Amino acid sequence: MQIEVLTGNLRAAPSDIAIIGQFEEGGSKEALSIDRTLKGTIQELRRSGEFSGKFMEFSLLHLFGKPVPRRLLLVGLGSQGRFDLERVRQIMGKAASRIREMALPSFSASLLGAGLVKLNVRDCAQAMAEGAILGTYRFTQFKTDPSEQKTEPREFRLVVDESLAAQVQRGVNRGRIIAEATNYARDLCNSPSNILTPSVLVREAEALATEFGLRLQVFERQELEQMGMGAFMGVARGTAEPPKLIVLEFDGAKRAGKPVALVGKSVTFDSGGISLKPAEKMEQMKYDMSGGAAVLGTIKAAAQLKLPVNLVGVLPATDNMPGGSAIHPGDVVKSLSGKTIEVINTDAEGRLCLADALTYVTRYNPSAVIDLATLTGACVVALGQHAIGLLTNNSKLAGQIHQAGEETGERTWELPLWPEYEEQIKSDVADLKNVGGRPAGTITAAAFLRHFTGDFPWVHLDIAGTAWNEQDRPYVPKGSTGIGVRLLIQFLTDYVRTSS
Ligand code: BES
Ligand code: ZN
Ligand code: ZN
Numbered sequence: 001m002q003i004e005v006l007t008g009n010l011r012a013a014p015s016d017i018a019i020i021g022q023f024e025e026g027g028s029k030e031a032l033s034i035d036r037t038l039k040g041t042i043q044e045l046r047r048s049g050e051f052s053g054k055f056m057e058f059s060l061l062h063l064f065g066k067p068v069p070r071r072l073l074l075v076g077l078g079s080q081g082r083f084d085l086e087r088v089r090q091i092m093g094k095a096a097s098r099i100r101e102m103a104l105p106s107f108s109a110s111l112l113g114a115g116l117v118k119l120n121v122r123d124c125a126q127a128m129a130e131g132a133i134l135g136t137y138r139f140t141q142f143k144t145d146p147s148e149q150k151t152e153p154r155e156f157r158l159v160v161d162e163s164l165a166a167q168v169q170r171g172v173n174r175g176r177i178i179a180e181a182t183n184y185a186r187d188l189c190n191s192p193s194n195i196l197t198p199s200v201l202v203r204e205a206e207a208l209a210t211e212f213g214l215r216l217q218v219f220e221r222q223e224l225e226q227m228g229m230g231a232f233m234g235v236a237r238g239t240a241e242p243p244k245l246i247v248l249e250f251d252g253a254k255r256a257g258k259p260v261a262l263v264g265k266s267v268t269f270d271s272g273g274i275s276l277k278p279a280e281k282m283e284q285m286k287y288d289m290s291g292g293a294a295v296l297g298t299i300k301a302a303a304q305l306k307l308p309v310n311l312v313g314v315l316p317a318t319d320n321m322p323g324g325s326a327i328h329p330g331d332v333v334k335s336l337s338g339k340t341i342e343v344i345n346t347d348a349e350g351r352l353c354l355a356d357a358l359t360y361v362t363r364y365n366p367s368a369v370i371d372l373a374t375l376t377g378a379c380v381v382a383l384g385q386h387a388i389g390l391l392t393n394n395s396k397l398a399g400q401i402h403q404a405g406e407e408t409g410e411r412t413w414e415l416p417l418w419p420e421y422e423e424q425i426k427s428d429v430a431d432l433k434n435v436g437g438r439p440a441g442t443i444t445a446a447a448f449l450r451h452f453t454g455d456f457p458w459v460h461l462d463i464a465g466t467a468w469n470e471q472d473r474p475y476v477p478k479g480s481t482g483i484g485v486r487l488l489i490q491f492l493t494d495y496v497r498t499s500s
Contacts (some may be wrong), residue, residue, distance in 0.1 A: 001136065003129055003153050003176060007162045011037065015108035015157055017071040019095050021312035022046075022355045024079050026054040028115050033074075042074065053077060055087065056094060056474070069108060073098065083117045085127040086409045092131025093475025099153050100136045106155040110330070111168070114160075121164050122171035129175030130486070132156050135475040137183045139190040144191040179487050182482035184478065185297035189287040189467065189480035192288025193269035198244040198317035201266060201289070204296060205246045205315070210249070212303035219245040228315075229356040231341055234333040235349040236318040238273050241401075243318035245357070246292075250299050250311040253496075259310035261361035261456075262322045263351045265373035266292030273346030275329060287386070287480055288350070290467035291372035292317060294484025301489050309496045312364050316353040320346070327487065332430045335488045336360060337452050340430035348434045350375045351448045358452040367398050367499075369458040370491075371449065372484045380465040389462035391446035397457045400498075404491035409481055412461065415440075421447045426485025461487075 006013055010020075011034050017019075018029050020042075027035070027042065035042040041061065045051040054080030062071055074338045075091050077083055091112060094175060099107050107387050111124050140148050160168045188204065202218050209216035221243055225233050230247070236243035249259070267288040271277060277285065292315040327333065331343045333352070336359040341352065350373050361369055379389040388405065390412040392398040398414060405412040424436030424444045432451060436444025446460045465481045469476050 001133060001153055003132070004155065004157050005156050005165055005172055006159045007165050008159060010034070010108060010110045010159045012068065013108045013126040013157050013159045015069045015106045016104040017073055017099055017107045018069040019073045019075055019109035020077050020108060021052040021077045021091070021112045023077045023083070023116060024053070026053070030110055045074070051076070055082070056091065058095070059099065064068060075134045077113060077471065079254070080117050083113050083119070085119065085123055085250050085407070088112050088124055088127040089131035089134070089409065090474035091137025092128045095135075096132040096153065096156070097135045097477070100151050103151040105154055106157065106237040107117070108157040108159055108383045109162070110159050112190070122167045125158065125168040125348060126175035126429070128158065130179040131475045133176060134182060135477070137186060137464070137477055139187065139479055141187070141191070174305065177301050178486055181297040181301035181304070182485040184300060185290075185293040185485050186480040186482040188293040188296065189290050189393050193286045193319065196268055196286070196289070197241050198266070198268055198319070201268070201292060201315060201317045202244050202246055203420060205248050208296065208300055208303070209248065212300070214299070214303065215249040217247040219247075219433030225472070227336065228334070229336045229337070230289070230334040232316045232318070232356040234327045234331070234343065235273070235320055235352050238323040238447040239319040239321035240323060243320045245360070246315040246317060247314040248296070248299055250303055252302060252307050253310045254308065257310055259312045259364050260365055260495070261315045261369045262311060263315065263354060263357045263369065263371040264291035264293070264295035264315050265289065265354055265360060265371070265375065266316060267350060267353065270320045270347070270349065271322060273320050273349060274469040275345045275347040276322055277347060284468060287468050288374050289317065289481065290374050290463055290480065293482070294372050294463070294488065296353035297482065297485035298488040298492075301485060302492060305489070307492055307496060309492050312361060312366065314357045314361055316357040318353065319390060320349040335452065339432060342427040342430040342433040344433050344435045349443070351434055351445050354360055354449055355452040358449060362454045362456060366456055369453055369456045370401070370461065370488070371458075372461045372463055374464040374467050374475050376442045376445050376464055377464045379462040382415070383413055383465055385465045387411050388487070389431070389442050390414045390459060391417050391443065392459045392460070393417070393450060393453065394457035397459050400495060401459050401461075401487070401491050404487050408486040408490045410466070410487035415443050416451065417443060417446055443453075481485050
């Protein structure tokens with residue numbers, strides 16, 4: 001979708017449909033002037049109670065080209081007091097999705113809430129671009145009917161005052177980059193595991209490396225075994241699909257400084273291994289690489305935005321399968337850190353992959369380590385789909401990430417990592433065991449990971465509940481949510497501002 005910033009009058013901008021926002025308290029001057037040319041239709045709708053400006057209320061008016069545009073989409077903005085960037089994203093997401101369903105090629109809007117509420121102009125433009133691009137996303141790669149592909153609107157014209165155009169353009173650019181990187185992550189996660197193998201993740205990383213001049217290293221099974229990644233390689237033993245460790249570095253900072261390390265769980269399919277999962281919903285386990293997808297999406301957006309930060313992204317990529325040489329429950333593996341792990345349940349594979357990847361990033365002496373993983377079903381039980389589980393050894397870093405969550409709507413909620421939970425992951429035969437029983441499953445998984453992070457400031461994000469959407473939400477269609485990209489970009493943007 002192209003987004004064009006135009007100056008002048010929304011009424012005069014050619015488009016198939018114009019979005020007009022209305023608060024419960026009333027509309028903008030611009031809406032009033034449009035209503036005059038409609039001989040008070042909007043007023044009449046409001047008087048009759050057919051349209052009240054309630055949040056997410058929609059009403060379609062046909063104007064038959066008199067004046068341009070041909071149609072109006074009246075959208076309720078809710079009360080002015082509750083209006084914020086999340087509401088902007090939601091309204092634009094749903095409006096653009098409706099327009100997609102109507103198969104209209106172009107739409108126009110002015111800045112939502114402008115002149116009536118105080119939102120930063122650049123941020124509002126960014127949120128509008130994000131909402132529109134995220135809301136019209138559909139995964140159509142495997143649909144052979146061409147009509148499925150073509151309905152995405154081609155052109156969004158954002159019509160603003162001359163004096164605001166430069167700021168709006170900056171917001172639109174930023175919003176576009178971030179939303180497209182999120183959709184990129186969504187594509188990776190929605191792709192089935194016979195298509196999106198670890199080798200294909202490597203190809204994706206190569207494409208990013210070429211496009212943005214990033215450093216890329218890829219380690220193969222044999223090298224990983226020699227290196228001593230016994231935990232990660234333990235998981236990979238059951239699959240014929242070659243596992244890969246992908247290490248992608250972005251040097252955005254002017255000075256060579258400590259990088260922020262991003263580690264993403266990249267299990268391209270989680271069958272559970274010998275501790276096989278039940279068949280119901282097993283097909284969804286193609287998104288068990290959502291952490292890795294978020295890391296690739298974040299690096300892509302960071303490179304496009306030229307964020308002044310050094311990043312190292314690490315993806316331990318493998319299928320988790322019950323092949324003939326798969327690890328068995330009770331097996332002991334030796335991790336890269338030297339610590340031994342008793343594998344009680346081969347379905348708790350994510351923490352085995354992450355253990356070695358987390359040890360690996362300590363060689364970069366990182367200023368912060370953030371891992372993202374669809375790690376535990378327990379997190380889905382605890383927080384559902386509305387919050388990322390956050391666990392940490394550093395409250396300052398956690399606070400910064402939490403704040404970015406509030407700003408982006410990719411919200412986090414901290415769970416405690418008290419020493420008492422350690423008891424649950426002590427093994428009788430090895431240093432640690434990979435499951436801690438049913439109580440506090442998300443916490444004991446994080447307690448396990450903490451053994452591999454050194455003393456570096458570290459935040460673990462359990463995205464098991466937030467990476468997949470069962471039902472359409474305003475700017476998050478069914479399927480992969482692409483969670484993490486918007487959160488991390490916001491965090492990194494704030495982080496470089498405060499740490500330089
Ligand atoms: N990938 C799953 C976690 C998951 C479950 C993600 C549901 C998304 C939705 C993970 O590898 C797993 O299987 N975890 C087990 C751990 C248990 C055996 C300790 C779980 O949560 O059941
Ligand atoms: Zn599993
Ligand atoms: Zn898994």
